[in-house]
Amino acid sequence: MKKNIICLVLCISLVNLYAGAQSLTNQDSKVTFEYSNVIGIGHETGCTRRDPSDVIKVDDTYFVYYTKINGHYGGYWGTLWYATSTDEGYTWKEQGEILGLGNKGKFDSQATFTPNILFAKGKYYLYYTGVKPTPGNKEGKFENNSTTDITALGLAVSDSPKGPFTRTSEQPILKISAEPEKFDSYRIDDAALLYRNGIYWLYYKGRSRSHGQGGPAHTQMGVAYSNKPEGPFVKLDRPILAGSHEVMIWPQGTGVAALASISSTLEYAADGVDFSSKKMAFKAENRPHAPGAYRPDLTNSVVIGEGLKWGIGMVHNGNEAYLIRYQLIEKE
Numbered sequence: 416m417k418k419n420i421i422c423l424v425l426c427i428s429l430v431n432l433y434a435g436a437q438s439l440t441n442q443d444s445k446v447t448f449e450y451s452n453v454i455g456i457g458h459e460t461g462c463t464r465r466d467p468s469d470v471i472k473v474d475d476t477y478f479v480y481y482t483k484i485n486g487h488y489g490g491y492w493g494t495l496w497y498a499t500s501t502d503e504g505y506t507w508k509e510q511g512e513i514l515g516l517g518n519k520g521k522f523d524s525q526a527t528f529t530p531n532i533l534f535a536k537g538k539y540y541l542y543y544t545g546v547k548p549t550p551g552n553k554e555g556k557f558e559n560n561s562t563t564d565i566t567a568l569g570l571a572v573s574d575s576p577k578g579p580f581t582r583t584s585e586q587p588i589l590k591i592s593a594e595p596e597k598f599d600s601y602r603i604d605d606a607a608l609l610y611r612n613g614i615y616w617l618y619y620k621g622r623s624r625s626h627g628q629g630g631p632a633h634t635q636m637g638v639a640y641s642n643k644p645e646g647p648f649v650k651l652d653r654p655i656l657a658g659s660h661e662v663m664i665w666p667q668g669t670g671v672a673a674l675a676s677i678s679s680t681l682e683y684a685a686d687g688v689d690f691s692s693k694k695m696a697f698k699a700e701n702r703p704h705a706p707g708a709y710r711p712d713l714t715n716s717v718v719i720g721e722g723l724k725w726g727i728g729m730v731h732n733g734n735e736a737y738l739i740r741y742q743l744i745e746k747e
Contacts, residue, residue, distance in 0.1 A: 532713060
């Protein structure tokens with residue numbers, strides 16, 4: 416298969432494991448991102464596929480979930496679809512819609528988008544963002560007005576990664592904060608899951624009402640916790656990474672790594688929370704957009720994560736978007 420490859424080089428620390436702990440040392444180990452066009456969910460005129468989930472593998476099949484919109488670019492008009500692959504993400508077969516709109520008047524009755532997936536306790540948990548038509552709009556339309564069009568996280572569950580998925584509730588599992596000054600008082604979006612130390616961690620991005628019209632630059636990453644995959648989730652109630660418009664996290668050694676910031680850096684937190692150390696941030700120019708990672712830990716929890724290898728990202732293409740495969744290759 417012909418590959419359209421774009422390479423970038425970034426400096427990233429090597430992971431040293433000793434005495435059950437992890438440290439990062441700046442040894443200038445280098446990796447490259449290689450991008451490959453994919454078959455099945457790649458570019459298609461008049462169709463947008465965007466915001467892919469993390470990728471899971473069940474038996475010999477890989478699954479990815481994403482937002483699909485016929486003709487319109489914005490995710491606020493989409494629903495959730497999924498595709499499968501048997502060749503590590505180069506060739507995909509689109510299987511159909513996996514979760515449509517919620518009932519009229521509910522938080523997800525306008526769109527369902529930015530999905531993510533987790534296998535736990537014998538079931539598959541599909542986390543997603545929902546939005547409803549603009550409150551007060553006489554025609555029942557969505558304005559995307561940056562003031563009252565709030566978003567929230569919902570959850571659907573299935574016995575199979577192929578569905579059918581059933582909503583656990585018509586109410587969100589994670590809502591915006593009531594206080595206008597909080598970092599997540601306007602938007603909550605982009606769930607990323609992690610099972611760590613016996614707790615389910617739900618990372619997400621939030622934006623404050625005070626910054627609603629300021630756009631993604633004011634978005635920050637937060638985290639909430641639960642001892643059950645379906646919640647209830649309790650927020651840490653403070654941002655843990657600024658400029659995090661597209662959240663992607665994964666287990667790196669015994670800590671957590673993130674490729675989420677608008678500033679194109681890769682961050683690491685030994686405790687899964689403290690991403691603020693400048694020593695743990697590494698330049699990642701031309702990083703993948705709105706990426707999901709292939710994460711074996713989402714179906715088989717681990718103590719020590721193998722790190723990021725490959726995943727699915729998004730390409731902006733005028734008024735459309737499509738999905739593309741990326742891979743990390745460490746260089747000598």
